[in-house]
Amino acid sequence: MFAKLSERLKAGKNHPSRRNATSTIKVTVQRESNHASGDRDNKRGGGGDKAPSSGTSRESTPLKRARSEDASSPRRSASQSPAKRPSRKNSPRKTPSNALSAMTNHRIRGSAENSEASRFPTPEPLTRRLVPLIEGGDLELVSAAECIKDVPGEWSFGGPLHVSVQLPNKLESYPIWHPKSSGDFAPLAELRTVMEIAASMFPNMELQSRINDPLGGDCIARRFAKAIKKDDQELLNTTIDEFNKLITGYRADLRRFDPIKPEMAHEILTMAYCRTVSPKASQLRDYKSFSNNVYGELLPGFCTKIFNQTGLTKDSVFVDLGSGVGNVTLQAALEIGCESWGCEIMPLASELASLQKTEVEARASAWGLPSGEITLLSEDFVNNARIQGALRRASVVLVNNYAFDGELNNQLLQMFLDLPEGAKIVSLKSFVPPGHTISAHNIESPMNILKVYHREFGHDSVNWTPAAGDYYIAVVDRSRLAAYI
Numbered sequence: 452m453f454a455k456l457s458e459r460l461k462a463g464k465n466h467p468s469r470r471n472a473t474s475t476i477k478v479t480v481q482r483e484s485n486h487a488s489g490d491r492d493n494k495r496g497g498g499g500d501k502a503p504s505s506g507t508s509r510e511s512t513p514l515k516r517a518r519s520e521d522a523s524s525p526r527r528s529a530s531q532s533p534a535k536r537p538s539r540k541n542s543p544r545k546t547p548s549n550a551l552s553a554m555t556n557h558r559i560r561g562s563a564e565n566s567e568a569s570r571f572p573t574p575e576p577l578t579r580r581l582v583p584l585i586e587g588g589d590l591e592l593v594s595a596a597e598c599i600k601d602v603p604g605e606w607s608f609g610g611p612l613h614v615s616v617q618l619p620n621k622l623e624s625y626p627i628w629h630p631k632s633s634g635d636f637a638p639l640a641e642l643r644t645v646m647e648i649a650a651s652m653f654p655n656m657e658l659q660s661r662i663n664d665p666l667g668g669d670c671i672a673r674r675f676a677k678a679i680k681k682d683d684q685e686l687l688n689t690t691i692d693e694f695n696k697l698i699t700g701y702r703a704d705l706r707r708f709d710p711i712k713p714e715m716a717h718e719i720l721t722m723a724y725c726r727t728v729s730p731k732a733s734q735l736r737d738y739k740s741f742s743n744n745v746y747g748e749l750l751p752g753f754c755t756k757i758f759n760q761t762g763l764t765k766d767s768v769f770v771d772l773g774s775g776v777g778n779v780t781l782q783a784a785l786e787i788g789c790e791s792w793g794c795e796i797m798p799l800a801s802e803l804a805s806l807q808k809t810e811v812e813a814r815a816s817a818w819g820l821p822s823g824e825i826t827l828l829s830e831d832f833v834n835n836a837r838i839q840g841a842l843r844r845a846s847v848v849l850v851n852n853y854a855f856d857g858e859l860n861n862q863l864l865q866m867f868l869d870l871p872e873g874a875k876i877v878s879l880k881s882f883v884p885p886g887h888t889i890s891a892h893n894i895e896s897p898m899n900i901l902k903v904y905h906r907e908f909g910h911d912s913v914n915w916t917p918a919a920g921d922y923y924i925a926v927v928d929r930s931r932l933a934a935y936i
């Protein structure tokens with residue numbers, strides 16, 4: 452099925468300029484220096500010695516500040532301090548004995564070649580433009596009322612009460628209801644987030660602070676909290692009414708960034724996840740231990756970091772091999788606006804991915820936000836013609852291969868021969884062992900076209916452990932092999 456690697460290079464397919472041949476060439480796993488603590492990524496906002504692209508705003512936005520006060524969603528833990536992290540009741544994260552957690556402490560530590568001076572290339576910063584809202588809102592949303600159906604909790608004002616809240620392109624209904632457990636879906640905390648997102652879309656500070664005043668002055672968000680606390684239904688009605696009128700009155704002036712700000716993408720993705728994946732999340736743990744189908748998720752903050760580090764832009768093609776419920780595929784499409792692919796073999800995960808895609812697209816439309824083209828395949832990625840086609844155009848490939856066995860990792864390596872020069876593969880286990888060198892006996896190995904950089908993710912980056920860990924970015928670089936042959 453695959454042409455011999457050496458023949459491909461000799462034939463000039465994907466051929467870089469040739470250099471003088473040498474007899475053996477090292478293919479290295481390069482390690483960034485200066486990494487003292489596991490959470491340095493969070494502190495620096497990007498990891499590594501160099502600052503990441505400043506494109507993703509890491510300043511303290513009202514959205515960000517307020518988020519740390521509310522603990523509504525099971526998926527929000529990446530941005531919270533351990534003390535405030537909600538319980539993981541509905542999340543597959545509660546699987547301490549699974550293969551993923553067993554492997555957490557296995558790290559490929561530095562080897563001689565890791566001290567090499569070369570650095571992972573810093574991509575261009577992502578540029579964002581302010582553009583007007585886009586029309587939409589014709590797709591159905593899963594209502595917040597659906598999410599509280601079988602969850603214990605209590606109503607405010609002594610009985611079932613819902614309010615209709617105006618999103619830029621659609622009305623959304625919220626039950627005024629409090630969950631018993633802090634890990635369960637909390638519609639009021641989400642409604643507060645909706646107000647913050649909306650505030651950030653208004654064209655000036657004065658209008659923004661009428662909805663959400665970061666300095667704690669009188670504002671809609673504050674009056675809303677007071678109405679709930681004091682059981683004041685009249686205040687609730689007038690406050691929601693005022694919010695809705697502001698949104699409709701200024702609708703034509705509401706602005707969004709293109710690509711959208713990561714904080715906004717994370718919130719919208721969390722809303723979709725809570726409605727589609729959370730109710731069945733515990734069933735995702737139903738896999739065979741130590742198999743290729745061990746389930747685990749990268750959290751949104753870590754994915755944003757990966758997008759920045761790999762220089763993903765609107766014109767990129769992103770592919771997640773083993774995409775689970777589609778989180779990363781959907782995030783790349785919404786947050787970056789690029790063409791985004793996922794492929795997942797497990798039926799339940801695929802079914803949830805499809806539900807989640809529909810919900811993310813409906814929510815993006817309700818907020819007047821664009822999204823890249825999304826393709827989710829419910830198939831095996833091995834020997835898959837559509838995936839092979841996507842890989843030929845791919846800019847960034849993600850493989851959360853933490854629990855993949857050697858055979859599957861080898862099949863993936865063969866697939867990487869299709870990748871264009873400069874494509875990047877992000878993985879949790881390296882595809883190239885430390886100390887690998889090109890030699891006559893391994894000349895056909897796809898490892899020879901990968902230049903691997905070792906990185907560390909910070910605490911609360913993945914959903915199977917709060918601990919920090921390792922990941923790898925392999926860049927397709929055929930020049931050293933070309934020089935060898």
Ligand SMILES: C[S@@+](CC[C@H](N)C(=O)[O-])C[C@H]1O[C@@H](n2cnc3c(N)ncnc32)[C@H](O)[C@@H]1O
Nearest residue numbers: 743744747748749773774775795796831832851
């Ligand atoms: C650890 S999960 C990663 C989910 C997602 N990519 C993330 O990082 O959040 C790995 C997924 O790969 C899937 N998988 C394993 N082998 C596969 C194959 N041959 N084809 C498609 N999916 C596969 C598993 O079923 C599992 O859902």
